[in-house]
Every structure is written in structure tokens, then in C-alpha cells.
Amino acid sequence: MKTYGKITTALIGAWFAFALSASALHLFENPSNRIGAAVGIAALAPIVLFSLWFATSDRFREFALSLNPRTLTYLQSLRVVGIVFVILEARGVLPAIFALPAGYGDIAIGVTASFVAWRFANRSRRASFILWQALGMADLVNAVGLGITAGLIGPHSVPMAAMTVLPLSLIPTFFVPLFLIFHVICIAQARAWKGVSGDIRDTAGRAQAFVTERFQSRRA
Numbered sequence: 001m002k003t004y005g006k007i008t009t010a011l012i013g014a015w016f017a018f019a020l021s022a023s024a025l026h027l028f029e030n031p032s033n034r035i036g037a038a039v040g041i042a043a044l045a046p047i048v049l050f051s052l053w054f055a056t057s058d059r060f061r062e063f064a065l066s067l068n069p070r071t072l073t074y075l076q077s078l079r080v081v082g083i084v085f086v087i088l089e090a091r092g093v094l095p096a097i098f099a100l101p102a103g104y105g106d107i108a109i110g111v112t113a114s115f116v117a118w119r120f121a122n123r124s125r126r127a128s129f130i131l132w133q134a135l136g137m138a139d140l141v142n143a144v145g146l147g148i149t150a151g152l153i154g155p156h157s158v159p160m161a162a163m164t165v166l167p168l169s170l171i172p173t174f175f176v177p178l179f180l181i182f183h184v185i186c187i188a189q190a191r192a193w194k195g196v197s198g199d200i201r202d203t204a205g206r207a208q209a210f211v212t213e214r215f216q217s218r219r220a
Contacts, residue, residue, distance in 0.1 A: 004063035012178070015046055019173040023166045028173065030164045035147040035172060039164055042173040043144065050181050069129075069189050072182040073117035076136060079179065082106025088162065095157040098150045102143035109136045121186075123193040130190045137183045140176055147172065 019042060022028060030036035053060050085103030088094040112132070120129040146153075150160050162168050 001063050001066060004060055008063070016170075016174055018042075019170055020166075023169040023173070026165065028164045028169045029161070031159065031161050035150075035160050035163055039169065039172050040148065043177050046177045047180060050184075054184075064185050065189050065192065067185060067189075069186045070117040070121045072186050073113055073121055073133075075182060076113035076179060077110050078175075079106040079113070080110030082110065084168075089158075092158055093162050095150050095154055095160065097154050097157060098143070098146040098160065101146060102139075105139035105143065109139055126190050126193050130187055133183045133186045133190070137180060137187075140180050140183075144172065144176065 022038075022042065028036065028039045028042065030039070054064060055061075082103040082105065085094060085099040085106070089096050089099035089103070116129065116132045119125065120132060122129075147160060147163060150157070163172060
């Protein structure tokens with residue numbers, strides 16, 4: 001597991017370095033009223049690679065599912081920076097059709113992340129934990145969708161150009177897919193948790209089997 005931890009850390013570091021350097025070289029820059037294909041590819045590639053690795057490698061999947069779901073959920077607190085979208089919309093830098101839903105959605109997830117990690121990251125609150133993770137994923141998908149279609153929805157509104165240059169370009173090319181992967185891992189972990197009632201039944205069954213075995217051995 002330590003090997004996979006080192007490999008994963010190195011890959012995340014390389015991914016961040018690529019997103020940063022590509023942004024610095026203006027490879028993602030797009031002055032039109034939408035997020036360009038380059039940003040979309042950069043955001044989608046790590047998700048596809050993770051999905052393939054997770055689906056085909058038992059050892060990597062075991063490593064991913066061994067990560068602490070509370071820590072992964074706490075990290076979602078960083079999404080309170082979504083307030084930047086709201087501020088930039090007010091200053092006419094980003095279009096409202098994108099900035100307000102994406103900004104307030106991120107703020108809601110970021111503000112509640114610590115509470116969810118503290119109270120819901122356990123088998124007795126599995127359903128609530130999965131629901132919150134799903135909402136977090138929906139917020140990210142909605143933000144990406146609005147970023148892509150903002151130019152079609154409001155062709156004469158403020159362009160999305162600010163999201164294709166530093167520092168904001170790091171959000172769709174690095175942080176969005178990273179947070180999405182965290183959500184996927186947490187949901188996979190929670191789905192594997194047994195409910196409390198299931199644990200009680202398992203314990204009772206083992207106890208009953210033990211008593212029966214002891215009783216039969218004494219009769220023999």
C-alpha cells in the first residue's frame with residue numbers, strides 16, 4: 001500500500017505541475033465566451049485514468065478504499081473559495097449564469113464538509129454520507145456544464161476567459177477533477193460499509209453458532 005501511496009502522490013504532483021505550466025504557457029487560454037476543449041481534456045483525462053485504474057487494478061482499488069473518508073471529506077472544505085466566483089461576478093469578470101450557481105454550490109459544500117466528515121462518515125449515517133457526496137459531485141458537474149454552455153446560454157454576457165488563465169484555470173484543470181475523485185472514493189467506501197443492524201445480526205449469528213457448537217461438543 002505504501003508503494004501505491006508514493007505513486008499516487010507523485011502522479012498528483014505531476015498533474016498539478018502540468019496544469020500549472022500549461023496555464024503559464026497560455027495553452028488553456030480562450031478569449032471566447034466559453035471554456036475551450038483544452039481545459040475540458042485536461043479536466044477529463046485524470047478522471048478517465050483514475051476510473052480505468054480503479055476498475056482494472058485490485059491493489060490500487062484496495063489502496064483507494066483504504067484512504068480515510070473523513071480526511072477526504074474534510075479536504076472538500078477548501079471549496080469555500082467558491083466565494084471568489086461570486087465576487088468576480090459582482091465585478092463583471094465572470095458571467096452570472098456560471099459564477100452564481102458554481103460559487104454558491106461550492107460554498108455550501110465547503111461550509112458543510114467538516115460537519116459531514118465529523119458526523120456522517122460512519123456506517124450508521126451511511127445514507128446521509130452518500131447523499132452529501134452525491135450532491136458535491138452534482139455541484140461540480142453542474143459547474144462544468146455551465147462553464148461549457150455559458151456562451152450558448154448567454155452569448156452577450158461576460159466571457160468565461162478568466163477561467164482559462166491563471167490562477168483560475170487551475171480550478172477546472174486540477175481541483176475539480178481531484179475533488180470529484182475524492183467524492184467517488186468516499187461513495188465507494190460508504191457502499192461497502194455494513195449497516196449497524198447487519199453487524200448486530202452477524203455478531204448474533206456467530207454467537208449462536210459458537211453456543212450450538214459448544215453444546216453439541218458437551219453432549220458428545
